[in-house]
Amino acid sequence: xxxxxxxxxxxxxxxxxxxxxxxxxxxxxxxxxxxxxxxxxxxxxxxxxxxxxxxxxxxxxxxxxxxxxxxxxxxxxxxxxxxxxxxxxxxxxxxxxxxxxxxxxxxxxxxxxxxxxxxxxxxxxxxxxxxxxxxxxxxxxxxxxxxxxxxxxxxxxxxxxxxxxxxxxxxxxxxxxxxxxxxxxxxxxxxxxxxxxxxxxxxxxxxxxxxxxxxxxxxxxxxxxxxxxxxxxxxxxxxxxxxxxxxxxxxxxxxxxxxxxxxxxxxxxxxxxxxxxxxxxxxxxxxxxxxxxxxxxxxxxxxxxxxxxxxxxxxxxxxxxxxxxxxxxxxxxxxxxxxxxxxxxxxxxxxxxxxxxxxxxxxxxxxxxxxxxxxxxxxxxxxxxxxxxxxxxxxxxxxxx
Ligand code: PMT
Numbered sequence: 001x002x003x004x005x006x007x008x009x010x011x012x013x014x015x016x017x018x019x020x021x022x023x024x025x026x027x028x029x030x031x032x033x034x035x036x037x038x039x040x041x042x043x044x045x046x047x048x049x050x051x052x053x054x055x056x057x058x059x060x061x062x063x064x065x066x067x068x069x070x071x072x073x074x075x076x077x078x079x080x081x082x083x084x085x086x087x088x089x090x091x092x093x094x095x096x097x098x099x100x101x102x103x104x105x106x107x108x109x110x111x112x113x114x115x116x117x118x119x120x121x122x123x124x125x126x127x128x129x130x131x132x133x134x135x136x137x138x139x140x141x142x143x144x145x146x147x148x149x150x151x152x153x154x155x156x157x158x159x160x161x162x163x164x165x166x167x168x169x170x171x172x173x174x175x176x177x178x179x180x181x182x183x184x185x186x187x188x189x190x191x192x193x194x195x196x197x198x199x200x201x202x203x204x205x206x207x208x209x210x211x212x213x214x215x216x217x218x219x220x221x222x223x224x225x226x227x228x229x230x231x232x233x234x235x236x237x238x239x240x241x242x243x244x245x246x247x248x249x250x251x252x253x254x255x256x257x258x259x260x261x262x263x264x265x266x267x268x269x270x271x272x273x274x275x276x277x278x279x280x281x282x283x284x285x286x287x288x289x290x291x292x293x294x295x296x297x298x299x300x301x302x303x304x305x306x307x308x309x310x311x312x313x314x315x316x317x318x319x320x321x322x323x324x325x326x327x328x329x330x331x332x333x334x335x336x337x338x339x340x341x342x343x344x345x346x347x348x349x350x351x352x353x354x355x356x357x358x359x360x361x362x363x364x365x366x367x368x369x370x371x372x373x374x375x376x377x378x379x380x381x382x383x384x385x386x387x388x389x390x391x392x393x394x395x396x397x398x399x400x401x
Pocket of ligand 1: 213216276279305308325337349351359
């Protein structure tokens with residue numbers, strides 16, 4: 001069943017050429033089982049007629065803040081309260097600016113101010129307007145306040161320019177909206193996720209590391225938040241922003257990650273160990289930059305502490321999910337790690353192939369636990385993360401009951 005089933009969605013259409021694509025969005029939302037009420041700004045009505053939205057939504061279209069008939073029953077408040085979710089598509093630069101300022105000078109902006117429902121923005125505008133600091137700042141502030149955003153896409157624009165600013169496709173907007181209604185399967189649960197690589201110093205300017213970008217772990221933290229969990233994200237050096245709502249702790253080395261996890265593991269219900277922690281560190285990193293010479297160089301490596309194993313060795317361990325990154329004998333090695341590290345679940349991750357695992361945007365997992373297994377077919381890491389979090393919630397719930 002779609003997350004949009006029986007949801008009441010207010011679609012706000014502001015005035016941009018992408019307004020015509022909002023018609024397709026109405027169809028997508030209704031196909032997903034949602035009821036849709038459309039609100040149009042004055043400018044939007046110059047691009048697309050009300051009747052088209054009315055025909056597709058099966059509901060009258062709302063345009064006027066001071067419509068005497070509707071306002072007899074406080075129409076703007078009624079629409080704001082009716083909504084389970086609000087989507088602004090397209091969200092023009094002007095509308096974003098008004099939203100950030102808290103304006104209430106038309107029906108659309110007033111509803112955004114008066115609703116307690118989650119709001120999703122689908123920005124669309126000229127690429128230069130999108131890249132203007134004012135717009136960037138408006139969007140960043142709105143996201144910090146808890147609004148969500150999808151797109152914009154990059155490509156040829158109606159104005160003849162090329163770049164970012166095209167409204168996301170209706171199918172992507174509908175999917176992002178459905179994500180607002182993820183079942184709260186981890187409500188009240190505390191989750192600790194590790195992500196990214198570690199850096200093991202050779203000297204003050206060089207280090208040993210691996211190809212992890214942190215994408216998989218960050219997506220898991222985001223998915224756990226969406227499922228209602230309280231999330232701590234401990235990550236190595238990455239160039240990603242932590243999901244808002246997660247308590248993020250940045251570390252550098254395996255040793256620092258070990259200490260950060262141990263300091264935070266108390267009261268954690270679920271530990272997801274996605275980090276690609278170095279198995280070895282340099283025994284004695286040089287305190288000054290090593291000088292080059294013509295002879296070969298040997299470095300003595302010493303094993304790092306196994307963080308995951310240390311967590312499961314505790315007297316009251318959390319539900320522990322490990323990853324097994326393998327280039328060969330995937331399931332065999334994963335099963336052995338499940339046993340050896342006393343895990344509740346392990347996600348076997350084929351690595352060393354293009355398009356999966358390290359560095360890539362997609363992944364594929366074989367998830368094993370005592371009494372079950374499931375294959376998560378190749379998909380974007382965000383999708384895999386939601387599927388894995390759903391699975392973790394189910395198996396964790398069974399263990400607790
Ligand atoms: O970051 P991305 O680019 O998105 O890539 C994602 C990923 C490929 C890194 C991720 O999906 C993944 O597979 N992570 C585990 C990587 C790994 O270190 O696997 P491993 O098989 O070497 O380790 C087994 C488990 O022990 C892992 O859960 C690991 O976090 C943990 N471990 C390992 C060593 C150590 N010293 N302490 C640990 O806790």
